Amino acid sequence: MINHNLPKNWEVKTLAEVCTSKNSNIVLSSIENNTGKYPIYGAKGLLKTIDFYTIENESLGIVKDGAGVGRIFLLPEKSSLIGTMAYIQANKNLNLKYLYHFLHTINFNQYISGSAIPHIYFRDYKKEKIPLPPLEVQKAIVEKLENAFAHIDEAVHHLKAVQTNIPRLKSSLLHCAFSGKLTESQNSSHEVQTLKSVVGVEGETLPFEPPHPLIKTEIPQGWEIKTLGEVCKINPKNKLDDDLEVSFIPMNLIADKYQNKFSYEIRKWSEVKKGYTHLQNRCIAIAKITPCFENGKCVILQDLKNGYGAGTTELIVVLADENKILPKFVFYFFNTTNFTKEGVKNFKGTAGQLRISKDFITNLQIPLPPLATQNQIVRILEFKFAHLEKLEQFVNESLENLQRLKSSLLNQAFKGELV
Numbered sequence: 400m401i402n403h404n405l406p407k408n409w410e411v412k413t414l415a416e417v418c419t420s421k422n423s424n425i426v427l428s429s430i431e432n433n434t435g436k437y438p439i440y441g442a443k444g445l446l447k448t449i450d451f452y453t454i455e456n457e458s459l460g461i462v463k464d465g466a467g468v469g470r471i472f473l474l475p476e477k478s479s480l481i482g483t484m485a486y487i488q489a490n491k492n493l494n495l496k497y498l499y500h501f502l503h504t505i506n507f508n509q510y511i512s513g514s515a516i517p518h519i520y521f522r523d524y525k526k527e528k529i530p531l532p533p534l535e536v537q538k539a540i541v542e543k544l545e546n547a548f549a550h551i552d553e554a555v556h557h558l559k560a561v562q563t564n565i566p567r568l569k570s571s572l573l574h575c576a577f578s579g580k581l582t583e584s585q586n587s588s589h590e591v592q593t594l595k596s597v598v599g600v601e602g603e604t605l606p607f608e609p610p611h612p613l614i615k616t617e618i619p620q621g622w623e624i625k626t627l628g629e630v631c632k633i634n635p636k637n638k639l640d641d642d643l644e645v646s647f648i649p650m651n652l653i654a655d656k657y658q659n660k661f662s663y664e665i666r667k668w669s670e671v672k673k674g675y676t677h678l679q680n681r682c683i684a685i686a687k688i689t690p691c692f693e694n695g696k697c698v699i700l701q702d703l704k705n706g707y708g709a710g711t712t713e714l715i716v717v718l719a720d721e722n723k724i725l726p727k728f729v730f731y732f733f734n735t736t737n738f739t740k741e742g743v744k745n746f747k748g749t750a751g752q753l754r755i756s757k758d759f760i761t762n763l764q765i766p767l768p769p770l771a772t773q774n775q776i777v778r779i780l781e782f783k784f785a786h787l788e789k790l791e792q793f794v795n796e797s798l799e800n801l802q803r804l805k806s807s808l809l810n811q812a813f814k815g816e817l818v
Contacts, residue, residue, distance in 0.1 A: 675710060
């Protein structure tokens with residue numbers, strides 16, 4: 400929507416009046432063995448350099464066919480594009496970078512045609528209206544936008560470094576938990592207290608310990624090695640009254656990424672007691688089929704209707720003997736990278752139907768400290784993971800806010816409010 404109260408000396412033009420669009424006819428296979436010094440671009444950016452060019456001056460590349468349709472980027476002089484791209488050139492009264500930023504305000508989705516392969520054509524969006532100030536004002540707007548965007552992009556870079564390090568840090572904490580290091584000292588370098596301790600001052604990637612073996616050859620004094628089958632019941636059965644209302648949990652109601660969240664439907668026990676997996680409060684339910692297993696669909700069941708339930712047959716249920724092992728200790732063990740890797744290595748079945756087996760879970764070895772130490776480990780992990788989840792939420796919200804800030808600046812720029 401064009402602001403009709405634009406500053407004096409501003410005009411409103413259609414794109415067709417201020418720029419031209421041309422398509423490329425270069426087929427990727429035709430340049431496979433071609434080398435040279437001139438860049439050629441595709442939908443994801445620079446492809447390679449070749450010995451010729453088709454575009455003399457600086458231009459804008461736009462993806463017109465296939466994945467990434469509507470993506471725009473700046474092209475240097477003496478360059479080329481493959482055939483899924485078009486290039487836009489500005490007329491003499493239009494600054495190319497001003498046009499570049501304006502195009503980012505257009506919702507190209509409204510111009511997409513084609514179902515299997517999406518397309519956009521200049522003939523459809525050339526009617527878009529662009530506010531056009533004098534050239535010197537265009538240059539001033541571009542300068543202000545690029546200065547602001549440089550600061551925003553730097554902030555985004557650091558936030559994404561934090562985002563990258565959070566899973567690494569969780570993995571490192573879990574490594575420490577099941578090797579006995581987490582409880583050795585509360586003041587170790589593994590503690591997470593500040594943003595600096597997570598990503599460093601400049602946001603560089605933290606060094607972290609490589610994935611640990613599922614079981615260490617040496618464990619701390621007082622710890623044992625047990626199979627889950629020795630300390631848990633696997634897939635226990637319920638004996639309930641047929642008229643009892645219980646929870647029913649299909650796979651889609653279990654959150655992924657070990658969020659430990661789920662919801663349920665309510666059914667009569669008579670409806671779900673056969674053909675489904677039996678569930679009860681304080682069990683750990685973990686998806687056994689790919690890709691749900693690798694995606695971390697795993698929960699500690701609690702607050703089930705009347706304490707019981709049933710769910711998809713693609714779950715394995717683990718009921719901890721709480722005189723020996725805590726449910727949350729098992730849950731965090733299932734969170735470890737190596738548990739997932741071992742599960743994948745032991746998949747059974749055919750492609751698309753691969754699963755971990757009940758035997759894999761039953762015979763899985765786990766390092767087992769005394770209950771008091773398990774409690775301490777669980778408390779530390781809960782505390783640190785809660786901090787990391789808050790940090791992750793802050794990072795995600797900050798990235799969204801920075802994107803909104805970019806949009807707001809663009810909106811101001813083309814209303815004449817930035818200069």
